[in-house]
Each structure stands twice: as C-alpha cells, then as structure tokens.
Amino acid sequence: MSNGGMPFQGRREGGFEREPARRVFASELRECRYQFREGDDDKSPTFVLLPTGERCNRVFLVGTLTEKQKQGEQNIFYRGRVVDPTGTFFVMAGSYQPEAMQQLAKIETPAFVAVVGKPNLYQTQDGAFLISVRVESITVVDRETRDLWVLDTAKATLDRIDVFAIGTSTDVARVKEHYPTLDPLIFRKTVYEALAQIKI
Amino acid sequence: MEFSQIAERISLKIKQKGQNVDTKKIESKLRRLVEEFGVQPAEAERSVTNELAREYNLQGISSSVGGGVLGSKEDRSIADIAPGEWVTIEGKIVAILSPMSPSIAQSGIIADSTGAIRFVAWVKANAPQMEEGTWYRIESGVVDEFRGVPSLKIHSGTSIKTIEENRALIPTTVKISELKPGIGSVRAKVVQEWETTHERMLQSGILGDESGILKFVIWREAGKEKLSVGAVYTIFYALVDEFNGKLSLNLSSATYMQDEGDMIVSGGDVDVRGAIVHIAPGSGIIKRCPVEGCNRALSRQNYCPVHEIQPKFVYDLRIKGWLDDGEKTHNILLQRDVVESLTGMNLDAAKELAENNPLGMDEVFLRMRDILLGRYVICHGREIDNRLLVKACERVKMDTSDHTALLNRAGGA
Structure with missing residues (x-):
C-alpha cells in the first residue's frame, strides 16, 4: 500500500488508460443490444454500445436503491435495483467484488447511492436482453449528489445526441449498423423529463 | 552496414604493402563477424586487418580504421554529427560518467561550441583516459545510437590527442x-x-x-x-x-x-470537474519515515524500504484515487491540507481514530471513502504524467442556472 503514491514507481502502466465511467440514464442503458471487444487480447476491455452512439465499459450512476436481495447458496451475491428519473438499473455484486458486496450488504434501503460499475449484456432463453451493472463500488450519497448526477447525465446524453447528428464517429456508425430502427432523438425527451423531475 | 567500404579500406592497406587480396573475401569475412557473431564493425575491421597482416606476414600495418576513405579526418561540429557516421571532432570533456558495463573503460560527455554528445570508450580500444575539463581531438570515432540517444564510440581505431590550449566554451541553453x-x-x-x-x-x-x-x-x-x-x-x-x-x-x-530571479513556468494549473469514482488503497492516514529527507510512506509494520523499521514514524493524510468526468479519468493525489478541508477530518482527529478504533487506520480510510466516493468535486492543480496533483478541491454545488440551461437545451428540439 505504500508505494502507489509515488510517481514513476516500478510498475509503469505504459499506455494504460482507465476507461471512463459514462453517464447514462437507465432508460437508455436498457436499450443496449450490442456488446463488443476491442482488440484480441484477453485483457482488452469489452464495451456495450449505447444507443446514442458511444462505447461504454464503465458507468457512474446515482439513484435510489429501492431493493436489495441476497442470492446464492455457496456463491453469495447481492442484486439491487437503483432507480433514476427514467427507469431502473439492475446492479449486482458477487464474491469476486467482496468490497462492493459488503458495501451493498450494509446499505439500508431506500437510500440515494452512487454506483461505479461495469455494464454486462445478457440474453435470456426467450430472447430478451438484460443489462446489469457489476458493482465496483457503491456508497450512500445525498440528494444533491443525485441532482448533480441528473444534470451531468442530461448534459452527457445531449452531447452524445449532438455528436450522433454529425455522424462521423466509428461508434455512431456501429449504432446505425446494430440499432437500425432506433432514433437517438427519443432520448432528448427522456432528458427533458428527467430534468423536469428535479425540484430546485 | 557498408561492408564493401570497409573491405576496400582494408584491401588498400594491404596493397600499400605490395600484396593483393580479394576484396570480396575480406567483405565476406567482415560480414560473417558482424552478422553471425555480432561483432562491432570497428572491431571486425581491426580483426580482419590483423588476420591478413599475419597471413601475409606484413609489419607495421595499422589496424586503425576509418582513415581517409570516409572523409572522417575532416573536423566536424558536434551539433552536426549523426548516427552511423565516422567522425573527427575537437571538444572538451565536460563530464565523466561511471561506466555502465565492465566492457566500457570510460564514458562521459564531450562538447564543443555547437553542442555536446555522450561518448563511450571500450576497454578493448585501449584508449588513453581522458580528463574532465581538457580539450581533445578525437579522430575516427563512430557515432551510433542507443534508445534514440546518439553517442560517440571510441574504438581501437580511434586516435585521441590532447589539445593543450584551453579554448573558451560557453554552452547555450535551450527551451x-x-x-x-x-x-x-x-x-x-x-x-x-x-x-x-x-x-x-x-x-x-x-x-x-x-x-x-x-x-x-x-x-x-x-x-x-x-x-x-x-x-x-x-x-x-x-x-x-x-x-x-x-x-x-x-x-x-x-x-x-x-x-537570481524567478521565471514563469508553462503547463499551468488545470481545473477538473468530475466524480470521484475510486479511492485507492494507501489513502487516508498513513505513516511516513521520519529520517530527514526521506518521508517515504511506511508499510503497516512501519517498514521503510530504505531505512527499515521506523517506530517513531510521522502520521500524514493523503488521498489517491480517480476523478472521472465521463470522458477521461484523472489519477488524483490530494495532500494533507486538501484532504483535511475536503473531508472535514483533520490529522489529529484521524490519528485519534487510528489509535483508538478497533479497525485502526482502516477506519480512517473507510470514513473518508464514505465521505468522498461518488461525489462531484472540482480539483484544481497541475497535471503531470497523467497524475493530477491537487492543490485545492471542493464539492460541486447545485447551480440552478445549469438546470435551466439544460432544460432549454433538451426542450428546444
């Protein structure tokens, strides 16, 4: 624990860049249908493709933890529902994320929580898509942080819609290929409704 | 690699002694030494010359390389020489460095009025030791490049002469x-x-x-x-x-x-606004080595990597973590004063907790994590090598005008 704080110590993360945590509303994340990996390496990150045209390896979300549930017999894990003004995020933390699991176990619902985690896309046997966020950390926060997040996420979403309109990025091209029937402009309405729910 | 030129040079020397040799044969010997056995070209030249001299029983043949053929006797400015060249320069030894390998007799820096270059003298070159502060004429050195850094190799064919006069040398600084x-x-x-x-x-x-x-x-x-x-x-x-x-x-x-004086340094401070998405281990209250000038963070057992066990450690506060604006993640480092004002926990309070709580120092980490993780902050500081050294950090406050502007932007479709 003592060395990480020193610049240029031993292990140099040559070219390593931590994937940013995207800001995305639940109603947009729910629409993800396509997941891809960049590069052939085992360690290359996987991304879900946001319908507004951006890859997403990590998310930062703030909402209300309304429910949590302990599951599994030997491999215990926790599931939770985090609600934002537009819908519900499904979050989970298992024994591979012991710290996150303990954090989640400790929180009394309902509570405003901030979650950092990785989105994963699943398809159920009847063909439905499910997206859940594997929690890296979860902390109890106040309403102001939640409101700030809604503003932040509104701005990020509008920015993505603007970039989509220009239509030059590779991820935008991916959206056109994989989500041919989806019009990202619908998320402008989502943003408006989310903002309207914030009482100042 | 210009084997034919080196071969030409060797065959010329042999011819001067009245013998005829096949240049192609010389070339293939050179090529074999360099390509198969990884011998330095200069050393290969010396070795082939000596071999031939023995074969034809020639006396007084100089194995010195470079001479004339490549025009390397012509004096060059240090600033102009490039890797791959044979050069003759006059310069002053401005530094002697400790050799990095036992096969190196001497290394250092030689400079003239135009610039400076590192030099390396091989043990095998048997070159005279040069002295710092003295001017030398170095004939037929070879310039090569290692990790993008040019350096002048002094090999057995290089001749070094001391220049007695002390010329003025004022180095020019660059930005x-x-x-x-x-x-x-x-x-x-x-x-x-x-x-x-x-x-x-x-x-x-x-x-x-x-x-x-x-x-x-x-x-x-x-x-x-x-x-x-x-x-x-x-x-x-x-x-x-x-x-x-x-x-x-x-x-x-x-x-x-x-x-004397001060100067303005570029790469000024930046403000980064984002959410704290990770608090790294080693944050919170830490112990530092008390040895003067050391100040390293100690392990839990009070072990300093240099000064070993230090029971009289000094407590300090710091936060290491990641600040994320949704587009880019910044590695942040907060020093004690910033940590105190951001968390509202000062060093004394943290010390009290660390010493009296069953979880000890972990308790401070956990409390600070719960206060900071997932929060929006603005960090002000200098970003160096992807690490933001934070001088000031404060929580972001809700701004109603942001809200109104976003509503207008979203509704204006």
Whole structure:
C-alpha cells in the first residue's frame, strides 16, 4: 500500500488508460443490444454500445436503491435495483467484488447511492436482453449528489445526441449498423423529463 | 552496414604493402563477424586487418580504421554529427560518467561550441583516459545510437590527442520544449520535488520553463547537491533520456548553478470537474519515515524500504484515487491540507481514530471513502504524467442556472 503514491514507481502502466465511467440514464442503458471487444487480447476491455452512439465499459450512476436481495447458496451475491428519473438499473455484486458486496450488504434501503460499475449484456432463453451493472463500488450519497448526477447525465446524453447528428464517429456508425430502427432523438425527451423531475 | 567500404579500406592497406587480396573475401569475412557473431564493425575491421597482416606476414600495418576513405579526418561540429557516421571532432570533456558495463573503460560527455554528445570508450580500444575539463581531438570515432540517444564510440581505431590550449566554451541553453534525447542545457525552475523512490536517488521532481515541464533526477554521487524547490537554475550538459515517448533530465552529469530571479513556468494549473469514482488503497492516514529527507510512506509494520523499521514514524493524510468526468479519468493525489478541508477530518482527529478504533487506520480510510466516493468535486492543480496533483478541491454545488440551461437545451428540439 505504500508505494502507489509515488510517481514513476516500478510498475509503469505504459499506455494504460482507465476507461471512463459514462453517464447514462437507465432508460437508455436498457436499450443496449450490442456488446463488443476491442482488440484480441484477453485483457482488452469489452464495451456495450449505447444507443446514442458511444462505447461504454464503465458507468457512474446515482439513484435510489429501492431493493436489495441476497442470492446464492455457496456463491453469495447481492442484486439491487437503483432507480433514476427514467427507469431502473439492475446492479449486482458477487464474491469476486467482496468490497462492493459488503458495501451493498450494509446499505439500508431506500437510500440515494452512487454506483461505479461495469455494464454486462445478457440474453435470456426467450430472447430478451438484460443489462446489469457489476458493482465496483457503491456508497450512500445525498440528494444533491443525485441532482448533480441528473444534470451531468442530461448534459452527457445531449452531447452524445449532438455528436450522433454529425455522424462521423466509428461508434455512431456501429449504432446505425446494430440499432437500425432506433432514433437517438427519443432520448432528448427522456432528458427533458428527467430534468423536469428535479425540484430546485 | 557498408561492408564493401570497409573491405576496400582494408584491401588498400594491404596493397600499400605490395600484396593483393580479394576484396570480396575480406567483405565476406567482415560480414560473417558482424552478422553471425555480432561483432562491432570497428572491431571486425581491426580483426580482419590483423588476420591478413599475419597471413601475409606484413609489419607495421595499422589496424586503425576509418582513415581517409570516409572523409572522417575532416573536423566536424558536434551539433552536426549523426548516427552511423565516422567522425573527427575537437571538444572538451565536460563530464565523466561511471561506466555502465565492465566492457566500457570510460564514458562521459564531450562538447564543443555547437553542442555536446555522450561518448563511450571500450576497454578493448585501449584508449588513453581522458580528463574532465581538457580539450581533445578525437579522430575516427563512430557515432551510433542507443534508445534514440546518439553517442560517440571510441574504438581501437580511434586516435585521441590532447589539445593543450584551453579554448573558451560557453554552452547555450535551450527551451525545455526544444530538448532532444542526448545532452541538453536548460535554464529552468524547480517546480516540484517528489518522494525519492530509490536509495541511490538523491532527488527527483519536475523542472519547468516557459515552454514546458519535464521530470528530473539526480543520482546520489559525491559532490552532488539537491536543487531547492522554487529556485531557478542554469543546468549545463544534463543527460536527456527518453522513455515511453517522454523526456526526462538526468542531472548526474550536469553542472548546475542557482540563478537570481524567478521565471514563469508553462503547463499551468488545470481545473477538473468530475466524480470521484475510486479511492485507492494507501489513502487516508498513513505513516511516513521520519529520517530527514526521506518521508517515504511506511508499510503497516512501519517498514521503510530504505531505512527499515521506523517506530517513531510521522502520521500524514493523503488521498489517491480517480476523478472521472465521463470522458477521461484523472489519477488524483490530494495532500494533507486538501484532504483535511475536503473531508472535514483533520490529522489529529484521524490519528485519534487510528489509535483508538478497533479497525485502526482502516477506519480512517473507510470514513473518508464514505465521505468522498461518488461525489462531484472540482480539483484544481497541475497535471503531470497523467497524475493530477491537487492543490485545492471542493464539492460541486447545485447551480440552478445549469438546470435551466439544460432544460432549454433538451426542450428546444
């Protein structure tokens, strides 16, 4: 624990860049249908493709933890529902994320929580898509942080819609290929409704 | 590799002694030595020349290489020479460095009025030891390149002559942004000093001038002094190294003098607004080595990597983590005063917790994590090598005008 704080110590993360945590509303994340990996390496990150045209390896979300549930017999894990003004995020933390699991176990619902985690896309046997966020950390926060997040996420979403309109990025091209029937402009309405729910 | 030229040169020498040799044969011998056995070209030339001299029983043949054929007797300016060339230069030895390998007899820096270059004399070259501060004429050296840094190789064919007169030599300094791998002289300000990461290291940190910043290091050697933070120095003949595309300055070879006055350093402070998405281990309350000038963080067992067990440690606060604006993640480092004002927990309170709570120092980490993780903050500081050294940090407050502007933007479709 003592060395990480020193610049240029031993292990140099040559070219390593931590994937940013995207800001995305639940109603947009729910629409993800396509997941891809960049590069052939085992360690290359996987991304879900946001319908507004951006890859997403990590998310930062703030909402209300309304429910949590302990599951599994030997491999215990926790599931939770985090609600934002537009819908519900499904979050989970298992024994591979012991710290996150303990954090989640400790929180009394309902509570405003901030979650950092990785989105994963699943398809159920009847063909439905499910997206859940594997929690890296979860902390109890106040309403102001939640409101700030809604503003932040509104701005990020509008920015993505603007970039989509220009239509030059590779991820935008991916959206056109994989989500041919989806019009990202619908998320402008989502943003408006989310903002309207914030009482100042 | 110009084997044919070297072969030509050797065959010329043999011819002068009245013997005829097949240049192609010489060339294939050279090629074999260099390509199959990895012999240095200069050494291969020497070895083939000697072999032939023995074969034809020739006396007084010089195995010295380079002579004339490539025009290497012509004096060159150090600034103009490039890797792959055979050169003759006149310069002053401005630094002697400790050799990096037992096959190196001497290494250092030689300079003329146009520039400076590193030199290496092989043990096998049997060259006279050169002295710092003296001018020499070096004939038929070979310039090569290692990790992008040019250096002058003194091999057995190189001749070195002392120049008696002491010529004036005033190095010219360049802007930090104009430095290239090799040798450089700059006038710069010490922006920051870091914890040293190695016991052989005397000091490391950041130097800056109006054009940019770069890191520097001084290795522990007799006569080397630390730089003072905030002071401006003129630094002559530092080694400029490149790693991962970034330059750094090694002052072990350099002469440095503190200057009067101050200077404005570029790469000014930045403000980053985002959410704290991770608090790294090693945050919270930590123990530091009390040995003067050390200040390293100790392990839980109070072990300093250099000074071993230090029961009389000094407590400190810091936060290491990631600040994320949704587009980019910044590695942040918060020092004690910033941590205190951001968390509302001062060092005394943290110490009290660490010493009396069953979880000890972990309790401080957990409390600070719960206060900071997932929160929006604005960090003000300097970003160096992807690490934001935070001078001030505050929580973001809700701004109703942001809300109104966004509503208008979203509704204006």
